[in-house]
Amino acid sequence: MRVIEGFFCIPNPILSITYRRAIQARKRVAEALSLVVRERRMERERGITKNDMLAALFESDGDGSGIGFSDDEIVDFLVSLLVAGYDTTSTTITLAVKFLTDTPLALAQLKQEHDEIWAKKTASVSLEWEDYKSMPFTQCVINETLRVSNIISGVFRRTMTDVDIKGYTIPKGSKVFTSLRAVHLDQENFKDARVFNPWRWQKPLDSSNFMPFGGGPRRCPGHELARVALSVFLHHLVTRFSWEPAEEDKLVFFPTTRTQKRYPIIVQRRSCVKTR
Template sequence: MTGADSIVLSLAVPLATVIAILLVSTIIYGKKKGGEGDSKLPPGDKGWPIVGSTFSLFKPHPATTLGDFLQLQLSRYGKIFSTRYLGKTLVISADPEFNRFVLQNELRLFQNDLPPHFKKILGAGNLPFMAGETYRNTKSLILGFFNSWQIHSRFLAEVEEAVKRVMTSWRQKSLILANEELSKFFFNLAVERAIGMTPDDPEVEELRKAFISANDGLYTVPLSLPFTPYTKALKAKDFIFSIVKREVEDRKLNSDKMDEEENDLIWYYLKNNPSMSVKSICDAVIGFIFAALFNTQISVALAMYFLGQCPESLQQLREEFKQKMNYTHTKAKLTWDDYKNMDFCQSVINETLRFGNIVPGLWRKTLSDINFKGYTITKGTTIMTHIEAMHLDPLAFENPNIFDPWRWLAIKKSNNWMPFGGGVRHCSGSEIARMEIAVFLRHLVLNYDWDLVEHDHPIAFPLVTFPKGLPIRIYPVREKTPQTSL
């Protein structure tokens, strides 16, 4: 996925923020009621005094479930309810109609609602912190780089060659930590595409670790004390910025030597918006790498996990890939038409994004009073459009707690399915993300079978992760030996 807007779509506040709440809660509670006194506010349990429902709302839970708190509130109050977190009112919606209304009226009736420390780590020049014409112009520029022609004629071939190299390297391994392997793969892909650095560059791995440290700082208490994750995140951001800034300034100094063969993201910005500041380019590039590293990586990890738990889906996917190879008369190249015609592969991706819930919720703030279904949500109130609840709604998806890619062969599209957001802030890189997932799965499934070495279920805390790193044992397809289920 492209742009920092993708990585922050899944905004949540970890339990550790309660430390900060206890320090400032009296002031917040006394001065910012956020519409609590309005009798037309959606009903709900406001939780404990001062801290509200913060403990319950962000309690770690399996990513394929709603968690106890949300399940209880939905059963009691319906699909729109209110609670309190961080000392102020929060309206949570699992109502598809209302959620579409919120997302489609972005920049007019609603705006992103992100904590200030996100801007310090991600940079003010990222899409989530923009509005109006500035946002529209910047997003248009990003979409220009990830246009259909680029994806069809360039990125597809690049991704396939990179995946084939990884699949070859895996033949030397029998046991891998899938999360780590996927992190390196998608980071290397993103960095080469964004700033032209290849995996052979000694700085690349250091840069990847810095991105991980910076990401860890987004979801923690923003306390600038020695050794805190937030302090480490700021230091990591400084290092990241220095590397990207060096690359941007070097290109600007040599702009007269620009070669048409040079077509990474930095070159694109310099060619198409010469007046764009160095800082703005750096922020945009950093945001792209954030999204490409974390969102696409966990999507593939989830697909591997679900396919490993559902042999029937793995076998059907393999058969589809084999048929497509026979159709194109080659094992080396995948055409765009081949990719688009892989119906079951697309169904696997849809179901992975639905069931895995890498985007649990989108956070917005009202710019004026909002009236909906008899409720009045006052100006300045935070709303969480809960995508996870929509994805696991039994009224929208039969047996929602089962991985069932076949459902998408029948329904094709659902108004409850919103893994890439919606409205003007729909993820800029949704098409290229889907393509990357499909190409990776194609080569993985045709080359390997795999088993979990030990149980490792995806957990939402607050972003989806595998606590043990998804350790798997891999086998060349024809050499797999039967394994005892965990």
């Protein structure tokens, strides 16, 4: 979280305590990952190989030289992956739980959808791709969570040519911050834009106004994986447990979207639940 907070402050460790803490946090994470990378390199030299992402990075040819990625390059990639894929997904899960708790009708419909999926399976059978594709209301909940919360508030771009927008010209080479939050919470794009309403996604909407994972060739490559992770989590949560807030909490949107107290809840196992 501290690394992400450093993205939205003055990039000067002297003027900004937040930025200084972000740099220190990034350094600690990088040191821990460097240790893992060095240990794995030593294992490879002893002939011990594994079939995972880190092994693929060792074998990859980063620039066409035949040398592959250096340890520093691999660590930088892993840090980026953790920042982009871990904290964003876990925060979205937290916000989805809060929105559902605050919207009992949505929670009830979500439970019904997943109870029907679970009822068709035996205790020893895990979720399969067909189950994931049979969660239409779950996707509505995920879409609405992403729209209202805007985990990624915007994206940075550089104009490759002069761009004309509503009579204003953005010169070639300009640095632009595209505010996804401004699009998602615009009343012209979504009726009652600040209200959590997953049912709005049950009818066709203009997809050009919804871009939680960015767009174009630089669209987040993990967008579908994130949806699957959210769907699987919600399935196990609503079919196995019930919960209630442990204390009052609220959303904050700066420097990133999150709950002020990380939304603590009191969890109880649901009665009449199959054992897995």
